[in-house]
Amino acid sequence: MILPLKKSVGWRILLGLTLIFCSSANGNDNQPNNDNKPNNDNKPNIVRIAALENTFDVPLVDVEITFKVLYDNILSGYNEKAHVKIYDSFSMMKKAIENGQVDAIVANAPDVLLIEGLIDPDAISSIVTRGRLKQRWLLVTRKDISPGDWKALQGKRLTTSRNVTLGNIVLNVALLEAGFGQSTGFFRSTTPKESPHPAIVDVFFGKADAALVTESALEVAQELNPQIGKRLNVFMRSIPYLLTVNAFLKDFPAGRKENLKDASLRFHELPNGMTLLRLFKAERVNQVTWHDMENVRKLVAKYKRLTKSVN
Template identity: 25%
Template structure:
């Protein structure tokens, strides 16, 4: 379902392009998609699928050439790919956006009624005696898989370190990743795990569907709001009618059945445009995590 959603999204991107004049100087329409959005799927299979869909839709619309490329996860390879490929638009995570170092005035983010950000929660059973993250020492923690979990582990690590980045003496067992948030929540409910790390929205929905969960479980830690992924137009791309039409197509996904199907995959009601400053707090967290917890830093930002 996830890959179908991404492919549909790309097709709608191309629909926006089809309403315009030819692409860049060589007439090619370029879309870059980070491999981070396709966990546990074969990269070659994804790239082949993206190419077939892009060429098929482009051919139906009479476009000269459509090139949809899957970018690697490794930061150096990702940045080199962006420099070489020079995409019209690119879909990346926030850490990747930071590492690429592009400067843009606006970003496009899947949002819902609560806005573009999400938060994570650590939930436990009320009868476990766990009242704070420090009480998780030696306990079993599960992580519910979700495409929005990019910053979940980094945030969890910050919970288990002091202000200098030194790990607390006590920590939980190595987390186990399960298929989805619901399974993680139910494992805690049925005492198969001591704690679960999930997107807060998933926990709220589960409790809405099954009120017994709220009676038996509680949140012992909640993250600040984070932006996890975005679509951007590199600043070097000229502001042609083509680019404006592409932006229009992204912002109006909700107005067509296929677009609404894509938004369902993104667990969103609409993709909206925001000033780049919406990323500030998330970028600050990533920089703090890299500097204090892992002792690393992002690549130098280009001018």
């Protein structure tokens, strides 16, 4: 089903990334290309963006006014307007793509790889967070649980943030390789939180035994409360992976695509752009390639092999 934009969890975050993906500099002297037929009534072109509801879990303050300013003063420079639909499952998003209802997507890297043939390889981007384009997944535990001692963690309580699509694969591969099956049967309970910080805090206060979060999320939590680093262990640390991907579909008009791609990559140069990026705990948007997702592809393939071998 399609979630109502203002009622879905994290709608401001997804709408904000849409702006990052489709914004341009205010007062840009360069005239944008436009592959569409002439627009005689001067109405803005529509960019149809599909985003998964669980793609982001960064907490935001209410920034509706900021969005209004960005729409009026930035998007108008290219005569473009973003139309966003938020989906609660990848299958629904994929169906919309196959029906020709989508121009661009915001999704998790493993999901994007499933529709690789529909994506323009020269129009893929992601955000840089705390100086990193890729993030490590961590399993954070109490100090009394030794790192790597899976037996001591068995039957304990796990807490996670909302966007753990890739993190769950990382965790399940580690468990399968250690001979413990998958996380659903390994932990006594799994409790998702709206953002990483409450997941970490639950472990800190003994409400959970382990939290599955990114390295950046733990760093932020430690900056807010230095005691977290003293009382918690990093039980498991993955290699860096690209998490979230923004991409145009191949059949989106090339001229408009180049304009909007260039605008997103220069978004951090704008005062308003940097303000919005900071709300995402990010610094800029970077262009990426399929090569940047190669280790994600290998991880997913390994997960499939391991699950097949135990079934």
